[in-house]
Amino acid sequence: MEMSSLRNILKPLMPILAAVYGLMVIYMTALPMADGNEALGRQVLTWLLTLIAIALTYILVHRVEPKVFPVAKQFSLRFPKPAIALGVLLLAPLWCVAEGYVVYGLTSLIHTVHLEPISYTPEELHEDLLASIHAVLLAPVLEELCYRQLPISPFQRRRTQVIVCLVMALLFGIVHVRNFLGASLAAMLYGLVFIWTRNIWYAVILHAGHNLTATLLAVYCMLDLGQIRMSKMPVIILSDAKIVVAAVVLAIVGLIILQRESRDIMRKNETKI
Numbered sequence: 001m002e003m004s005s006l007r008n009i010l011k012p013l014m015p016i017l018a019a020v021y022g023l024m025v026i027y028m029t030a031l032p033m034a035d036g037n038e039a040l041g042r043q044v045l046t047w048l049l050t051l052i053a054i055a056l057t058y059i060l061v062h063r064v065e066p067k068v069f070p071v072a073k074q075f076s077l078r079f080p081k082p083a084i085a086l087g088v089l090l091l092a093p094l095w096c097v098a099e100g101y102v103v104y105g106l107t108s109l110i111h112t113v114h115l116e117p118i119s120y121t122p123e124e125l126h127e128d129l130l131a132s133i134h135a136v137l138l139a140p141v142l143e144e145l146c147y148r149q150l151p152i153s154p155f156q157r158r159r160t161q162v163i164v165c166l167v168m169a170l171l172f173g174i175v176h177v178r179n180f181l182g183a184s185l186a187a188m189l190y191g192l193v194f195i196w197t198r199n200i201w202y203a204v205i206l207h208a209g210h211n212l213t214a215t216l217l218a219v220y221c222m223l224d225l226g227q228i229r230m231s232k233m234p235v236i237i238l239s240d241a242k243i244v245v246a247a248v249v250l251a252i253v254g255l256i257i258l259q260r261e262s263r264d265i266m267r268k269n270e271t272k273i
Contacts, residue, residue, distance in 0.1 A: 006068065007069060010068065010154075014155075015164050018151035019175075022147050022175070025057065026146075028053065029049040029053055031049075043131070043134070047133065047134055047138060050138040050142055053142055054138065057142060057146060057150070061150055061153070065154065069154035071156045072153035072154055074156070074198060075152075076198060076200075077199075077200065077201075080199065081261065083261050085201070085205055087261065089206075089254070090209075091206065092209020093213045094247040094248060095206065095210055097243060097247045100238050101238065102185065103181050103234065104238060107231075114231060115229040115236070115238060116229065116230060117229055118227075120221050125219065132212070135211040135214075135215070139211070140211065141204050145200065147168050147172050148165075148190060148191050149200045151167075152164050152168070152195065158195065161195045165191030165195060169191060179235040180234065190203040191203070193206060213247075226242050227240050
């Protein structure tokens with residue numbers, strides 16, 4: 001079979017193939033803790049399996065996919081400058097806070113949402129901090145490669161990319177069944193960020209920053225610095241006013257950094273011309 005024929009067959013199937021592949025690797029990495037046992041040894045095994053899955057997926061999107069779909073090279077896998085990465089990271093807390101209120105508002109239109117104050121014991125916080133190593137450093141990389149880079153990059157037209165982004169957002173929400181609405185909205189945002197920036201790392205950083213913010217909110221509650229309310233089905237986290245203000249301030253700082261870096265890049269380009 002010629003490469004062009006293979007390309008024509010695979011291209012419309014890429015969203016489904018990517019979703020199945022993503023579900024498979026995420027399931028495999030979660031197997032060590034499938035019975036609810038979160039002992040350190042099992043956590044470490046999950047980290048190792050996730051690292052292996054990331055390496056294999058990176059090879060798939062960096063080496064294999066561009067050979068089948070040359071147009072996939074339009075998206076960069078190069079990590080952004082540290083200052084730009086920091087600017088994007090500082091936007092994440094505001095996104096995390098906003099997501100909670102948006103999901104709460106939409107869910108409230110359907111049924112009453114029961115929220116309870118979050119409280120943590122030192123043991124529960126220790127477990128959450130261990131789990132956050134995977135949630136912040138590893139899972140965002142694997143999920144963004146599987147659910148954004150892999151299915152979207154074979155398509156050249158921006159409109160088609162957005163359609164694939166929406167399809168993958170729904171599939172991503174199904175995978176996160178307890179948080180379907182929040183996960184779907186997050187996946188939609190990360191996909192649009194990927195399409196706009198042409199670089200998967202911006203979506204990864206925003207995703208990781210969101211998860212990091214959720215972890216820091218647990219520490220915030222443990223230290224009794226304020227009150228966070230939560231619903232477990234669907235998963236909704238509503239921050240107090242202090243967190244909202246802090247998130248807005250961090251986002252403003254992030255935007256200032258990004259604007260400054262953007263000006264520097266434009267200045268360098270003008271100098272080259």
